[in-house]
Amino acid sequence: MKVTLNGQVVDAREGDTLLDVCRREGLDVPTLCQDDRVDPMGSCRMCLVEVEGQRRLLPSCALPAEDGQVVLTESEKVKRHRAVLLSMYLSDHELDQDGLPTERGTGNKLREHVLTHGTGPKLPPIEAPRQYRVDANPYVHFDPEACVLCNLCVRYCDEVEAVAAITLAGRGAGTTIATADNRDLMDTSCELCGGCIAVCPTGAMTEKAALGSDWREEEVVRTTCNFCGVGCQLDLHVKDDRVVRATSPEPGTTVNDGNLCVKGRFATEFIHHEDRLTQPLVRGEDGQLHPASWEAALEVAARGLLGVKERHGADRLGFISSSRCTGEENYLVQKLARAAFGTNNCHQCAAT
Amino acid sequence: MFGAGAMTNSIPEIRDTELMFVIGSNTTEAHPIIAMEMKRAKRRGAKLIVADPRKIWLSEIADLHLQIRPGTDVALLTAMAHVIVTEDLHDKEFIAAHTEGFEAVLESTRETTPEWAEEITGVSAEDIRLAARWYATTELAGIYYTLGITEHSHGTDNVYGLANLVLMTGHLGKYACGMNPLRGQNNVQGANDAGASPVFYPGYQRVSDPAARRYFEEAWGAPLSPDDGMNLNVMMKTLGEGMKGLYIMGEDIVLSEPNTTAIEEGLNGVEFLVLQDIFLNETARFADVILPAACFAEKDGVFTNSDRRVQRVRKAVAPPGEARADWEIICDLARACGYEMPHYEGPHEVYAELAALCDQFRGISHERIEAEGGLQWPCPSEDHPGTPTLHGDGPIKGKASFQGIAYRPSLELPDEDYPLVLSTGRTLYHYNAATQTRRSSGPLAKQPHNFVEMHRRDARKRGIADGDLVQVSSRRGTVVATVNVSPRMRRGCVWMPLHFPESNTNRLTNDAGDPVTQTAEFKVCAVRVEPVRGPVSVGEASRQQ
Known part of the structure; x- marks a missing residue:
């Protein structure tokens, strides 16, 4: 298949969306609600492009590439659309003193888009009647004021993790992300994978533990x-x-x-x-563990192991290595057992 | 059999497969990210067959759930083989070109009809036929299994049974197929690769091979023992007698090994024990010296995952107090014992020494992983790209052999005194000995203490309600746990996790094991469950035992 992208004829493959083609060609088409792991939704309207013969702009994330398509991603019409759309987003988003979307979590894609593509006329802020709810779960923090309702978290929860713990709720400007019956996340099917945080483009979902960390x-x-x-x-x-x-x-x-x-x-x-554990411990005559220097502890350890070898032979020693430790460390433990002590009694929990 | 214990295929291939046969693996809880690939394959239209005694999460979306009685896998697998042979669904070309000993399977599956297996497994003959037909006639079909297959007194036979199915249908050496054991720990593959094994030097070179021994004697400058060592299961059985001294790095044997009471008695007879860990664990009670180690975030090195991918571990923060990386401690300990361990500048030099001694890792180095990302072995030279799918040109060493197997019941079956079958395992929220996850707020809030899953009728018969405290007893011990009346369970079966020191499920488990690997039968033992009366918490009640 051939597609004409901004005047260039390029290859497209069966099953490609227009966005796939654009990305392969290195074109930066902005998105908020798109992620390869979930089905396209086309809800954020950021990725709209102009397709010859179509009256309206169309979402490139959801539009299948077709042979002979003529597509513009940077036409005046597209640029004007992006600027107005970003103005609309700004009218319902928490802004910093520079009038830009607040930075949160590990960044805010909306802010990047505003900086890259600019905005149109300033629109009056929307007073949205959203419900606030403090959720008792230990990990996921949600701030509706930073949410752009791209629905990625809901779709990830449903399609990738497949537990469908969260959903869109409410209507109109009051729409937000919620759980069934507004239950605490811990009382839903949520498995705390945190995928909602990972896919959130604006940082509306973020790690509670990292709140306030720049x-x-x-x-x-x-x-x-x-x-x-x-x-x-x-x-x-x-x-x-x-x-x-x-x-x-x-x-x-x-x-x-x-x-x-x-x-x-x-x-x-x-x-x-x-x-x-922060220091070596050696069991004393009193049967209790006492702090010791590394030198002393290694000396006691070596003497103890060598003593067993002397009294009973090397094959009465066992070296239990760990499948939790690194490959190098496992290599060194078996070398210790074999080369330093002369026994093959070396294993780890792979025994099961 | 064919090759070493590792996934023949890669994790990202799962999304493109057409059929998944998941057996003895609660993948969504034990390997959540692999389960995400399975869910993705399912959404794309792949068939899913789940064989598990519990109605695990995956069984809810499966096309076919074979809810077998615990410990009857061999009957199921031989019956499937019977169907494939009698309905002429086997891949004769593949069998002729790449295998030997098919007669053994023909012979051993002559009588194993689905009707016979229905009696033993509790799965209808029709479902067994369907599973066999689907698996044999789907082009891209992969088998995925974990410890639900191996932790049995017939674990080796279970694995043979699966390998037979793979070989007779030719689902090997192809993309998105294969035989895929999902490894339990972050680096269980890497630990074996590095030679932390009683019978293998690094790179699966046999201890019993004199040429291999001479090779390593020369490399390490020390005489080596020609005798196979004891594996972990044998060591645990001979604590205090055969085993007089132990060096343990990063494992809590008291919590993790079966039949805790016997382990503790054995440890009392051990003369000297060195423990190297990041927390004081249950085994620390028996240690003479405790060496504080760095955790994964505090050191450099590599882990090798389930699909043979060697990936970097990088130091992010400093270890607490005087704690040191395990590799540094081992080197110093070796020197204190009089062995001249080289003065490695860092783990990259240790890995270089290991890789130079093993054909399959020779092309892998820290520098290369740094530049290219994870590399899948075999990777024999620096210009080799690594191997995502094994056996692409036929099984690794010559022809793969079929193994005739016969069903044997598990070693400890329910009776009048102990009428229920107990299986054990891991949950989503905790990890093995749980020294790490029990110090994390989410897992603690989700699962603060031990529980036993039970069918509602088994509970009602004993006058037990959901949330009640019960006493679970086997011939080896008793623990107290909360009852979770669960629609996931079969009647007659109960299930417990293994993560809780104050209510240690391994006081119940049977340390009798597989005749070949000695792997203990964690998945089947006989227990009885009784209500506990009076106000007492799980922790208190267990301490009183």
Whole structure:
């Protein structure tokens, strides 16, 4: 298939939307409600383009590419539409002192679009009669004033995580995201995967623990989740030598495709927990554990293990390595068992 | 069998498959992100067959749920093989080209009719036929399983049974098919790859092979033992007698291993125990020395996931107090024991040493992962792109062999004294010994303490209501838990998670195991459930036991 994009003839594949073609060609068509993991909805109207022979602008995220289409993504008509649309968004959005959408979470796409594409005439602010509700769940914070009702969180919850815990509720300007009966999230089918936070384009959904943390001051370290065997890639956000939040890398870039579960995204509290062991302990004559220096503790450990080898032979020693630790560490434990002690009694929980 | 214990295919392929046969895996809770791929495949029109004694979440969206009695997998799998053979649905070309020993399957499945299996499994003969036909006649069909297959006294036979189905239908060496064990821990694949195994050096080179032994003796500059070591299950059985000293890194054996009481008695007889961990766990009570370690966010290295993908772990924050990375501690401990461990500059040098010794990892290095992202082994050279799908040109080593298997009942079946079958497992909100998740607010709020899932009729018969405290007893011990009357359960079966030290489910489980792997039968043991009277909390009641 061939499509003419802004005067250039380009290839399109079976099943492509116009947005797919634009992105492959490196064109920056703005979106709010689009995510490859859910069906297109075409609700945010940001990605509208001009198609020859069509009276109205059409949403490129939902429009199948067809052979011979002639498409304009940067025509005057498209630009005028974007500016007016962004003005309408601004009239119902929390703004900072510069009149720009407030920054939250890990950024605000609406703000970026306003900065890139500009706005039309300023419209009077809308006083929306939305219901506020404080939700007792420990992780997900929602601020309706920053929500653009793109419905991505609701669609992700339904189509990807498939628990359908949240929904659009209310009518007209009062429309917002809610749960059935306005129940607390903990009393719904929600599994706390936090996908709603990850897909939210404006930061209306954000991590409670990171509220108030400026994401530009956070250092991001890409690592691998330490729970199950899927190997999800995880971005740890660090500030003052503490992990303040964990996010998923962009969809389509890693094995987890932008997804995380409750453990990967939220169960990081253990890292800085007060129960962490902070110094070596050696059991004394009194049967109690006492703090010791590293040198002393390693000396006692070595003497103890060598003593067992002397008294009973190396094959009475067992080295239990860990499938929670790194590959390098497992390599070193088996080397310790085999080369330093001369036994093959080395294993970990793969025994099951 | 064919190749090593790893997924033959890649996780992202699941979304494109046409049929998923999920058996012994509660994927939405144990591997939530793989479950998302399964949900995506289902939305795209793939068929889903789930075999599980519980009505797990996936069974709700499945085209076919085979709600088998716990421990009867071999009967189900041999009956499916019977159907495939008798209805002439097997892939004769693939069998001739890539396998050997098909006669053994023909022989062992002659009598295993769906009607016979219906008696044993409780699944109707018609459903077994349907499952077999769907699986055999769908082009892209993958099998996905976890510990619901292996944690049985016939776990090896279960795996053989699945491998037979894969081989006879030729669902191997192709995109979005294969035989896919979903590994339980972040790096269980990598730990095995690195040689933390009693029978394998790094890279699955056999300890019993004299040439391999000489190779590693030279590499490490030390004489090595020619004898296979004890695996973890055997070590646990001989604590205090065969096992006199233990070094344990990052595992809570008291909470994780079956038959806790026997483990504790054994540990009392161990002369010396070194424990290296990030928290004081249940095993710490028996330790002579405790070495504080860094957690995953505080060190560098690699984890290898279920689909053989070697990915980086990067240091984000400093460890607390004097805690140090495990790799540094091990090196210092080795030196204190008189072995000259090299002075590695960092984990990248350790990985380079490991990779240089193993053909399948030779092309992988920290530098390459840094530049290209995760790499899937086998990756034999620096210009090799890695291997998303195994066995693309036929099974790794010569021809794959079929294994004749026969159904055997589980070792401990219900009787008058212990009339219920207990299976155990993991929940979405907690992770194994739960030292990490029980210190997280969400999991704690969702699941603060131990529970037992039970069918409503089994509960009513005992005068138990949802939320009541009950005492669950097996021949090995008793724990107290809250009853969760659940529509997920089969009658006669109960289920408990393994995450709670103060109500340790492994006091109940049976440490009798598979004859080949000695893997314990965590999924089937006989218990009885009785109401607890009086005002007492789960924690208190358990401590009084």
